[in-house]
Amino acid sequence: MDTYGKGIFKGLMVTAKHFFDSYLDDIKWWGKRYYTPEGLAHRSSKDAKGIFTVQYPEEKVPVPEEFRYIPFLVYDESETGEKTIRCTSCGICAKACPPQCIWIVRGSDPNTGRPVPQPAEFTIDADICMNCGFCAEYCPFDAIKMDHDYEIASYGRNLLNKEALMKPAKYYAEIRPLNNAREEAARAEKAATKAAKA
Amino acid sequence: MTTPAPITTQFDLAEKFPGTVSADARPGYAGWIVAPEKLTEVAIFIRDELGYDLLSSVTGVDYLAEGLMEIVYHVYKTSGGPALVFKAQLPRLDPVKVASLTPVWLGAELQEREIWDLYGIHFENHPDLRRILMWEGFDGHPMRKDWKEAFYDDEVKPFKSRWPEGKHAFAEDRSPFGDNVSFEAGFDPEKWTATDPEEALYATLKKYKTVVKDGIATDHILVNMGPQHPSTHGVFRAVVMLDGENVVSLKPVMGYLHRNHEKIGERNTFLQNMPYTDRLDYFNSMSNNWPYAMAVEKMMGIQVTERAEYIRVIMAELSRIQNHMILIGMLMNDLGAYFTPALYAFEERELILDIFEAASGSRMMCNYHRFGGVVRDVPAEALQKLKDLVFERLPGKIDEFDRLLSENEIFVSRLKGIGYLSPEDAIRTSMTGPMLRASGIPYDIRRADPYSVYDRFDFNVAVRYNGDLYDRYLIRIDEMRESIKILEQALRQMPEGPVMSVKPTYQVKVPAGEAYGRIESPKGELGFYVVSNGKPNPYRYHVRAPSFINLTSLEMTCVNEKIADFVAILGAVDIVLGELDR
Ligand code: SF4
Ligand code: SF4
Numbered sequence: 001m002d003t004y005g006k007g008i009f010k011g012l013m014v015t016a017k018h019f020f021d022s023y024l025d026d027i028k029w030w031g032k033r034y035y036t037p038e039g040l041a042h043r044s045s046k047d048a049k050g051i052f053t054v055q056y057p058e059e060k061v062p063v064p065e066e067f068r069y070i071p072f073l074v075y076d077e078s079e080t081g082e083k084t085i086r087c088t089s090c091g092i093c094a095k096a097c098p099p100q101c102i103w104i105v106r107g108s109d110p111n112t113g114r115p116v117p118q119p120a121e122f123t124i125d126a127d128i129c130m131n132c133g134f135c136a137e138y139c140p141f142d143a144i145k146m147d148h149d150y151e152i153a154s155y156g157r158n159l160l161n162k163e164a165l166m167k168p169a170k171y172y173a174e175i176r177p178l179n180n181a182r183e184e185a186a187r188a189e190k191a192a193t194k195a196a197k198a
Numbered sequence: 199m200t201t202p203a204p205i206t207t208q209f210d211l212a213e214k215f216p217g218t219v220s221a222d223a224r225p226g227y228a229g230w231i232v233a234p235e236k237l238t239e240v241a242i243f244i245r246d247e248l249g250y251d252l253l254s255s256v257t258g259v260d261y262l263a264e265g266l267m268e269i270v271y272h273v274y275k276t277s278g279g280p281a282l283v284f285k286a287q288l289p290r291l292d293p294v295k296v297a298s299l300t301p302v303w304l305g306a307e308l309q310e311r312e313i314w315d316l317y318g319i320h321f322e323n324h325p326d327l328r329r330i331l332m333w334e335g336f337d338g339h340p341m342r343k344d345w346k347e348a349f350y351d352d353e354v355k356p357f358k359s360r361w362p363e364g365k366h367a368f369a370e371d372r373s374p375f376g377d378n379v380s381f382e383a384g385f386d387p388e389k390w391t392a393t394d395p396e397e398a399l400y401a402t403l404k405k406y407k408t409v410v411k412d413g414i415a416t417d418h419i420l421v422n423m424g425p426q427h428p429s430t431h432g433v434f435r436a437v438v439m440l441d442g443e444n445v446v447s448l449k450p451v452m453g454y455l456h457r458n459h460e461k462i463g464e465r466n467t468f469l470q471n472m473p474y475t476d477r478l479d480y481f482n483s484m485s486n487n488w489p490y491a492m493a494v495e496k497m498m499g500i501q502v503t504e505r506a507e508y509i510r511v512i513m514a515e516l517s518r519i520q521n522h523m524i525l526i527g528m529l530m531n532d533l534g535a536y537f538t539p540a541l542y543a544f545e546e547r548e549l550i551l552d553i554f555e556a557a558s559g560s561r562m563m564c565n566y567h568r569f570g571g572v573v574r575d576v577p578a579e580a581l582q583k584l585k586d587l588v589f590e591r592l593p594g595k596i597d598e599f600d601r602l603l604s605e606n607e608i609f610v611s612r613l614k615g616i617g618y619l620s621p622e623d624a625i626r627t628s629m630t631g632p633m634l635r636a637s638g639i640p641y642d643i644r645r646a647d648p649y650s651v652y653d654r655f656d657f658n659v660a661v662r663y664n665g666d667l668y669d670r671y672l673i674r675i676d677e678m679r680e681s682i683k684i685l686e687q688a689l690r691q692m693p694e695g696p697v698m699s700v701k702p703t704y705q706v707k708v709p710a711g712e713a714y715g716r717i718e719s720p721k722g723e724l725g726f727y728v729v730s731n732g733k734p735n736p737y738r739y740h741v742r743a744p745s746f747i748n749l750t751s752l753e754m755t756c757v758n759e760k761i762a763d764f765v766a767i768l769g770a771v772d773i774v775l776g777e778l779d780r
Contacts, residue, residue, distance in 0.1 A: 007605030014602040015538060044552055046586040052545050066574070068559035091361035096704040098470035100357050103364035123366040132473035132565050137573070138704045146559070159366065
């Protein structure tokens with residue numbers, strides 16, 4: 001029969017290893033383990049040991065490109081500073097949205113009353129949004145995209161109107177460089193075929 | 199491994215029971231329709247003569263236009279093979295009544311209660327037919343097609359009010375009470391008198407009785423564990439009758455987190471349900487998407503690309519590893535080994551979730567599957583990390599868990615021989631997943647009825663034979679090791695190629711019919727029963743939740759154990775309230 005306590009001892013060896021690792025790793029990475037991008041990367045790599053804790057909010061884990069949080073509307077800025085929103089008010093995002101939190105009033109020409117491809121109002125009830133990303137996925141005009149900014153806690157309800165939702169194309173290119181490059185290439189190709197046809 | 203030949207599905211039940219059973223001839227449907235008066239007789243034949251011992255799923259469908267209520271049963275053999283599906287159709291005239299099949303398969307108990315609650319179908323001879331998800335005194339049966347919620351907006355999504363005249367309005371402003379409630383016509387709060395809603399519940403437990411022994415009178419006591427109790431992993435409640443410290447009888451009480459997931463699902467379009475499945479078992483959203491995608495893909499008749507199949511397998515197995523680690527960590531919390539193992543588990547889970555986040559965009563609400571594949575390929579960097587974890591880190595960490603706990607004498611004495619569930623009882627109560635396999639039944643859907651590309655991998659079905667808590671712990675370690683094996687093979691075999699077999703679209707066309715998709719989720723059999731009538735929204739959307747059905751045996755495993763062990767027994771079932779209450 002085994003000595004009573006052998007199993008406990010075996011387990012304690014594991015805890016002891018974790019305990020010492022937390023000091024050894026701190027010493028090994030002296031001064032660089034915390035509050036530096038390398039240190040943070042090390043702590044979420046396959047070799048991570050010791051303390052895993054991220055000192056939020058002083059330190060923030062960089063989010064991957066595909067990270068998605070609350071959508072925003074992309075606008076292009078001309079040299080004169082004029083903002084043109086990409087959205088054509090086609091309504092696809094409003095139809096695809098699972099909790100139905102996108103509300104769009106289609107724009108109309110004040111003279112003729114005919115619909116124009118511009119939203120008059122665009123509202124997202126961000127408290128109902130489930131961050132699924134469908135709106136960005138299925139928008140045919142690359143006009144609505146998912147944000148990376150997750151620090152949106154507030155005291156009231158987050159009812160976002162068109163102004164609050166608008167962000168420049170530059171910002172989009174910054175947070176999602178690969179996606180942006182791919183979409184730009186696709187748009188250029190489309191424009192080229194169109195030009196060739198004309 | 200090849201799929202066992204479906205011999206018995208060819209068994210002609212209609213020939214055996216002429217006039218009682220007929221083949222379901224509706225286009226897109228399969229299985230047998232059984233005359234309700236002969237249901238028990240046919241069920242016993244199916245169980246005893248044909249050998250379908252495991253009742254997997256029971257659910258109702260309200261065919262309002264046809265004036266019918268239908269009950270759909272999916273039964274399997276624990277030796278493997280495809281399902282036998284049979285149905286009973288009842289005229290939709292109150293009271294809708296049918297014989298309970300709980301005496302035949304005990305696993306029907308909670309599911310029939312759910313059907314009674316949500317559809318108002320009365321099961322005769324059911325041992326304890328009370329509401330289960332809705333509260334006592336709730337008005338109506340919400341899954342009926344003619345029942346409307348207080349926030350009712352439109353029959354189906356997309357709601358017409360959102361575009362092109364989508365002036366925003368808060369839903370609660372539309373309800374006269376400014377809240378998510380509705381009342382019967384003529385309801386007068388002044389005239390209402392309260393009745394104790396718990397009376398019926400307490401009456402189902404063994405009655406208080408006083409025993410006088412050696413001149414000392416001892417009484418039984420009734421204890422409510424939960425709904426606010428740290429051991430219940432959420433808002434779950436168990437009412438326990440105790441004799442001293444020993445459990446005499448126990449009733450699970452649930453529904454505190456009920457949000458009528460299935461009703462929402464029937465208002466949603468097919469694709470819109472995908473992110474909702476994430477919210478069931480929120481520890482495993484990566485594998486929750488899968489059976490739903492599978493069911494809809496079956497109806498659509500589309501294939502999934504090779505690469506996407508591998509990605510699905512890889513993500514599901516990673517999900518299983520982190521689920522089991524957390525389960526073990528939390529089980530230790532329940533037993534008093536406060537948080538050290540749990541935090542070790544969270545470290546590995548963090549690393550796994552990093553991969554989920556890079557691939558899907560979210561750590562917990564992945565929403566990764568689409569009909570025909572997955573939304574996007576795994577980014578190169580994440581794939582590298584995934585390989586590093588699988589080949590270099592996780593196997594060692596699983597061994598570390600094994601060393602940390604498996605032989606710890608205190609831990610072993612708390613688990614060995616506790617919460618025994620015999621193999622017969624495990625099958626009878628429709629256990630699936632680790633619960634069933636720890637009782638000695640090597641039933642794993644990945645092998646018994648292989649889906650996706652699981653037939654290409656060499657792995658063992660983990661099985662343990664003692665049926666106690668210790669085995670339920672050990673089997674999780676075994677399963678993690680098998681998952682690593684699968685992951686290693688999948689990563690080596692994974693071909694290049696597209697991850698979607700069809701053009702992505704938010705409007706999918708699903709031909710009329712029914713389908714049942716199921717996978718071996720970390721908690722057991724996760725199944726989705728979906729009915730389409732050719733419209734953009736599913737006509738019926740049902741979740742066969744392992745967390746829910748695995749509670750059928752809870753009382754059985756707790757009786758005669760100590761009340762302190764209840765906490766561990768419940769912990770080892772592995773429930774998640776999001777999935778349990780739906
Ligand atoms: S954001 Fe895109 S999908 Fe939505 S209305 Fe505008 S153009 Fe259409
Ligand atoms: S992310 Fe999803 S829930 Fe949020 S607005 Fe877009 S479609 Fe709707």
